Amino acid sequence: MGIPGSGLAKGLAVTLRTMTKRSVTAQYPDAQPELPPRSRGVIALFEENCTVCMLCARECPDWCIYIDSHKETVPAAAPGGRERSRNVLDRFAIDFALCMYCGICIEVCPFDALFWSPEFEYAETDILDLTHERDKLRDWMWTVPPPPPLDPAAEEPKEIAAARKSAEKAAAARAAQEPAPTEPAPAEPAPAEPDASGPDAGSGEGDA
Ligand code: SF4
Numbered sequence: 596m597g598i599p600g601s602g603l604a605k606g607l608a609v610t611l612r613t614m615t616k617r618s619v620t621a622q623y624p625d626a627q628p629e630l631p632p633r634s635r636g637v638i639a640l641f642e643e644n645c646t647v648c649m650l651c652a653r654e655c656p657d658w659c660i661y662i663d664s665h666k667e668t669v670p671a672a673a674p675g676g677r678e679r680s681r682n683v684l685d686r687f688a689i690d691f692a693l694c695m696y697c698g699i700c701i702e703v704c705p706f707d708a709l710f711w712s713p714e715f716e717y718a719e720t721d722i723l724d725l726t727h728e729r730d731k732l733r734d735w736m737w738t739v740p741p742p743p744p745l746d747p748a749a750e751e752p753k754e755i756a757a758a759r760k761s762a763e764k765a766a767a768a769r770a771a772q773e774p775a776p777t778e779p780a781p782a783e784p785a786p787a788e789p790d791a792s793g794p795d796a797g798s799g800e801g802d803a
């Protein structure tokens with residue numbers, strides 16, 4: 596059996612110890628937490644990049660991405676050309692009540708249309724309200740941090756190298772087609788001024 600009052604003494608000792616330490620409690624929501632820049636808060640959609648390929652919806656293990664689209668015919672770009680059809684996005688929604696934040700949809704999207712946003716304040720009181728539609732996913736796009744700067748020692752990406760080479764080739768072809776600058780023609784000699792001290796200059800005086 597312990598000494599009577601030892602529990603109280605221990606409790607007071609803990610209280611005194613913690614009283615002298617700085618508090619680590621964040622006063623959320625008055626103070627926003629400092630999250631790591633790549634936090635997985637929510638999935639944002641950059642819908643201009645989405646081609647409705649359905650890869651994300653097919654690969655999602657929870658089947659919580661809902662996409663609707665229709666086909667549109669695009670007229671031929673040149674006379675005699677073929678009409679083309681393209682998919683137009685009608686609905687893109689994610690049910691965050693089912694999503695397990697695995698990030699597979701972001702990884703598999705071949706067109707960089709999905710991104711992690713650090714936004715986390717989208718709690719709802721009704722579970723049905725956790726299905727967020729494309730407008731909301733689009734708004735979250737503006738909270739996605741910019742990509743980290745490239746490592747200056749890194750190898751040039753293949754796409755950028757190819758684009759740079761073709762730009763250089765096009766510039767060289769343009770320079771070869773432009774006519775060489777012509778030499779300026781030599782200037783004509785200016786007509787000589789009549790000499791004021793010539794033989795006719797003093798004839799008026801003699802006539803007077
Ligand atoms: S993060 Fe995972 S579970 Fe959530 S929508 Fe993407 S693929 Fe589905």
Ligand code: SF4
Pocket residue numbers: 644645646647648649650651652662703704705706707708709
């Ligand atoms: S994988 Fe990307 S491009 Fe394809 S439907 Fe999903 S978001 Fe759109």
